[in-house]
Amino acid sequence: MSNVYPKSFKHIEDRLKAYKIPQQCIHCGTCRTYYQSKFWNPVCPSGQWKLFDPYYLSGKMQLAMGLIKGRIKWSKEIANPFFECTLCGNCSEQCHVVETDGRRPIYELALPLLEAVRADAVANGFGPDVQRKYCEAIVEKHNPYNEPHEKRTAWLKEALGEDAFSKSPDYVLFLGCTSSYRQKNIALATAKIFQKLGLKFTVMDDEYCCGSPILRTGRWEPVADLAKHNFEEVRKTGAKTVVTSCPGCFKVWAHDYAKENYGDVLGIEHDFKVLHTTELLSALLKEGKLKFGKPINAKVTFHDPCHMGRNLGEKALYDPPREILKAIPGVEFVEMERVKNVAWCCGSGGGVKAAFPEFAIWTGKERVNEALSTGASVLASTCPFCQRNLDDSAKAMATNMDVTDVVEMVEKAL
Amino acid sequence: MTEVDRTQTGPDPRVYEHLAAIVGSRYASMSEDVRYTYSEDFLTFEKPGRADYVVMPKTTEEVQAIMRLANRQRIPVVPWASNLSIGSLATPLDGGIVIDLKRMNRVLEVNEDDLYFIVEGGATSADVVGYMNRHYPGYRVPVTFAPPSCGYVASSLLYGMTDLSMAYGDASFFINAFEAVLPTGEVIHTGSRMASPYWSHHSALPDFGLNGLFIGWTGTSGVITKAGIKLFVRRPYRTDYFMDADTVERGFKVQRMCARTGVVDDIASNNWGWGRVEAGESLPFSEGRRQGEPELSSWIALSGNTVKEIEAKEELIKDIVSKGGAQLTLFEEGIKNFCKGDQIKFFKYLPMQLSNDISGARGGRAQWVGGFCPPSMNAPIYRAVEKVYDKWGYTAEGQPIQAYNRFMDHGHEGIIRYNIFGSKDDTPETVERHRACLREIAQTMRDHGTILYKAPPVFARMNWERTNPAAMDIIRTLKKRIDPNGIMNPGQMDI
Numbered sequence: 068m069s070n071v072y073p074k075s076f077k078h079i080e081d082r083l084k085a086y087k088i089p090q091q092c093i094h095c096g097t098c099r100t101y102y103q104s105k106f107w108n109p110v111c112p113s114g115q116w117k118l119f120d121p122y123y124l125s126g127k128m129q130l131a132m133g134l135i136k137g138r139i140k141w142s143k144e145i146a147n148p149f150f151e152c153t154l155c156g157n158c159s160e161q162c163h164v165v166e167t168d169g170r171r172p173i174y175e176l177a178l179p180l181l182e183a184v185r186a187d188a189v190a191n192g193f194g195p196d197v198q199r200k201y202c203e204a205i206v207e208k209h210n211p212y213n214e215p216h217e218k219r220t221a222w223l224k225e226a227l228g229e230d231a232f233s234k235s236p237d238y239v240l241f242l243g244c245t246s247s248y249r250q251k252n253i254a255l256a257t258a259k260i261f262q263k264l265g266l267k268f269t270v271m272d273d274e275y276c277c278g279s280p281i282l283r284t285g286r287w288e289p290v291a292d293l294a295k296h297n298f299e300e301v302r303k304t305g306a307k308t309v310v311t312s313c314p315g316c317f318k319v320w321a322h323d324y325a326k327e328n329y330g331d332v333l334g335i336e337h338d339f340k341v342l343h344t345t346e347l348l349s350a351l352l353k354e355g356k357l358k359f360g361k362p363i364n365a366k367v368t369f370h371d372p373c374h375m376g377r378n379l380g381e382k383a384l385y386d387p388p389r390e391i392l393k394a395i396p397g398v399e400f401v402e403m404e405r406v407k408n409v410a411w412c413c414g415s416g417g418g419v420k421a422a423f424p425e426f427a428i429w430t431g432k433e434r435v436n437e438a439l440s441t442g443a444s445v446l447a448s449t450c451p452f453c454q455r456n457l458d459d460s461a462k463a464m465a466t467n468m469d470v471t472d473v474v475e476m477v478e479k480a481l
Numbered sequence: 482m483t484e485v486d487r488t489q490t491g492p493d494p495r496v497y498e499h500l501a502a503i504v505g506s507r508y509a510s511m512s513e514d515v516r517y518t519y520s521e522d523f524l525t526f527e528k529p530g531r532a533d534y535v536v537m538p539k540t541t542e543e544v545q546a547i548m549r550l551a552n553r554q555r556i557p558v559v560p561w562a563s564n565l566s567i568g569s570l571a572t573p574l575d576g577g578i579v580i581d582l583k584r585m586n587r588v589l590e591v592n593e594d595d596l597y598f599i600v601e602g603g604a605t606s607a608d609v610v611g612y613m614n615r616h617y618p619g620y621r622v623p624v625t626f627a628p629p630s631c632g633y634v635a636s637s638l639l640y641g642m643t644d645l646s647m648a649y650g651d652a653s654f655f656i657n658a659f660e661a662v663l664p665t666g667e668v669i670h671t672g673s674r675m676a677s678p679y680w681s682h683h684s685a686l687p688d689f690g691l692n693g694l695f696i697g698w699t700g701t702s703g704v705i706t707k708a709g710i711k712l713f714v715r716r717p718y719r720t721d722y723f724m725d726a727d728t729v730e731r732g733f734k735v736q737r738m739c740a741r742t743g744v745v746d747d748i749a750s751n752n753w754g755w756g757r758v759e760a761g762e763s764l765p766f767s768e769g770r771r772q773g774e775p776e777l778s779s780w781i782a783l784s785g786n787t788v789k790e791i792e793a794k795e796e797l798i799k800d801i802v803s804k805g806g807a808q809l810t811l812f813e814e815g816i817k818n819f820c821k822g823d824q825i826k827f828f829k830y831l832p833m834q835l836s837n838d839i840s841g842a843r844g845g846r847a848q849w850v851g852g853f854c855p856p857s858m859n860a861p862i863y864r865a866v867e868k869v870y871d872k873w874g875y876t877a878e879g880q881p882i883q884a885y886n887r888f889m890d891h892g893h894e895g896i897i898r899y900n901i902f903g904s905k906d907d908t909p910e911t912v913e914r915h916r917a918c919l920r921e922i923a924q925t926m927r928d929h930g931t932i933l934y935k936a937p938p939v940f941a942r943m944n945w946e947r948t949n950p951a952a953m954d955i956i957r958t959l960k961k962r963i964d965p966n967g968i969m970n971p972g973q974m975d976i
Contacts, residue, residue, distance in 0.1 A: 090905045091845040094523035096563055096630025100607040107611030107629055118537055118583050121514040129518045132905065144513040 154417030185285030243313035349387035362397030431460025527569035562632025574972030680709025723815020725775035732777030735805035740892030760820030765879025844904025851898030
């Protein structure tokens with residue numbers, strides 16, 4: 068690569084020895100298969116979709132090494148495998164390059180590297196145009212959908228009434244762009260649950276995008292301003308805890324803003340407690356404060372969103388949604404073959420839904436098929452992106468699979 | 482189509498259009514990213530080649546059409562399963578078409594009565610094992626010690642060492658029959674399939690050994706599209722042992738004694754150098770062989786139909802190992818002493834061997850040289866090769882001899898493999914030193930009667946130098962008949 072990584076991503080090279088990551092890949096291909104399963108299922112949507120080698124992690128490592136060594140130069144063709152990838156991270160769950168010198172070069176650091184390589188591609192003028200456009204929309208209107216900013220959270224206050232929102236809240240409900248403009252059902256269900264449980268919460272009138280869509284797609288520069296704005300808005304409410312029903316937002320708030328990840332390089336820091344809604348609800352369930360009154364008689368399976376699962380490493384939230392679903396009366400919970408750290412991606416991550424819609428739907432169909440094979444009639448998740456793409460995929464397959472969010476089920480069962 | 486100008490380098494859009502018409506544009510590529518990744522082996526010290534086109538056929542007919550086009554235009558063709566030979570055998574040395582067989586990855590038939598299955602040429606170990614475990618859990622298939630993405634048929638063609646190899650021989654011994662496309666586009670059936678609808682056995686006709694037209698030819702004689710492979714009933718009882726020996730001489734002797742009993746499924750062993758690498762230690766080692774550190778560590782696998790059967794086998798092996806002066810422990814106990822931390826968990830997936838043993842974490846570059854030798858020669862070769870590591874300074878630098886050893890087919894086959902680890906940062910001079918040391922190791926092995934296997938051209942040449950002239954003439958004649966225009970994986974095998 069001409070400049071290895073943009074200046075601000077120098078920290079990855081310095082601290083995480085990013086260069087060592089592709090160096091240590093040996094193209095063994097272990098990144099392609101869920102080897103812990105006796106069925107040896109494939110794990111990589113990008114690779115299984117395109118089949119050509121550059122689309123698997125090992126091929127991407129080979130290209131990264133070629134760029135670093137100057138054997139190849141950035142071009143649209145070289146950049147494409149890095150972007151036609153959901154960044155689900157299932158590949159790095161399989162990689163076996165062992166720990167040396169206190170580092171786990173590939174299987175923990177592949178995702179930061181892939182994001183850094185994307186940033187380098189963008190810095191060199193390559194990257195899907197649609198991603199550039201939503202980056203511009205985020206800067207101008209603070210959401211990637213180019214929707215009016217003033218309509219972001221106002222509708223929720225209108226729906227629930229001003230009284231539902233506390234003037235001295237314990238929790239700020241961070242809605243996120245997709246729940247604000249596209250999957251409003253998730254924001255509404257979450258707020259209604261909070262209301263029914265008597266939680267002191269509010270939403271921010273001037274909430275900005277968290278920055279996840281652009282951080283994932285190599286256009287990281289505006290993230291610092293977005294984050295600083297949101298920190299200030301949360302501070303104004305006086306709440307100490309940020310709760311979100313969007314794993315993309317959750318990962319950014321809980322993981323990416325942290326000093327050891329992107330916090331340092333972005334020059335941002337916060338001391339809020341950050342929870343995914345299902346974490347909070349699971350805790351309330353255990354405390355006996357969340358009780359279900361109405362049964363939902365259905366066979367239900369659960370899809371783990373990458374951003375609140377394996378992308379968080381040891382802090383992954385696999386249990387809370389399952390605990391909640393199992394506690395709803397009438398629910399018969401069944402697991403798919405690929406779950407938790409090896410869950411097949413929904414297909415909408417990494418900017419793919421916007422830039423490569425056909426790939427997104429293909430990936431989603433694979434997951435819906437897996438859900439159907441369990442005999443479930445309900446496919447629940449905890450992510451507006453997952454819900455949207457899985458629902459689009461189910462509709463494209465003309466199935467009757469009910470794709471829903473755990474918060475919607477909780478709200479119905481209360 | 483007019484003749485392609487072969488003096489030009491790089492892809493010709495007209496050829497691409499023909500290829501795309503055969504397999505569909507989705508499965509034909511001449512894009513830069515694809516060509517780059519298929520042009521080199523990301524692991525070895527071998528030089529990169531040049532892939533002009535990569536295609537992914539789905540059917541035998543599509544492979545035939547590609548071969549006819551290539552033969553007509555004299556375009557090189559390289560069959561590609563997963564490029565895990567560690568000999569860069571799928572590196573396109575002279576440009577041309579890489580046929581990635583990934584889409585031909587199905588198990589087509591499992592014949593429980595006649596104990597064989599038919600698999601397409603591009604299936605990986607993961608494809609085969611996953612399918613069998615899901616649909617035929619009562620059976621087991623031979624699996625090589627390789628990552629799950631390893632080409633199943635490709636590893637059989639290259640004498641892979643499987644978890645049933647002590648009992649039945651290297652992976653090529655499990656092949657009953659092939660369907661292959663020759664460079665001329667002809668389809669050939671071998672083994673029993675040559676003259677029978679079944680894929681159940683070797684040919685019953687006079688021993689033409691037509692399977693041998695492809696086994697060991699390193700992709701220079703055709704593209705295997707289907708293979709009939711032996712299937713085994715899974716025995717319900719299994720015991721795995723770890724065996725340590727203070728010297729390789731003692732270790733090899735005990736292994737061979739175990740082999741002769743005929744009751745062992747498999748034995749594989751590492752010397753202390755490679756053993757440490759597998760156990761997760763980084764190179765260069767900070768110290769030489771430690772007090773009490775075994776020179777040879779082995780894995781021994783037994784299986785049985787009944788408790789009594791496996792107990793009897795255990796008793797027999799324990800007695801042999803004890804009398805031979807080696808130490809035997811149950812595998813799950815022995816592995817705890819062998820390695821620490823995260824590394825232990827990877828061993829439970831044997832025989833699937835993941836990247837840990839090749840040691841990506843030590844610089845991401847390695848190459849081995851290996852071959853078949855008389856079983857009695859394993860120990861003398863080890864001692865001779867040890868001196869080569871000393872001579873080239875590797876031992877002093879903290880990379881002592883790295884050896885892997887197998888006896889197969891009840892002790893009729895011996896196989897040895899020596900590895901050099903390097904780094905993707907190595908200078909050209911350092912790489913040349915690695916290559917020179919590997920050449921001397923190979924020469925030493927040849928001097929002790931070894932025939933090199935899975936050999937990149939430089940080592941293949943060593944084989945041919947000592948090949949009987951009459952045999953060599955037949956090999957060349959066959960090659961000329963099969964591949965008159967020399968399009969198949971040119972540069973490899975180097976005959």
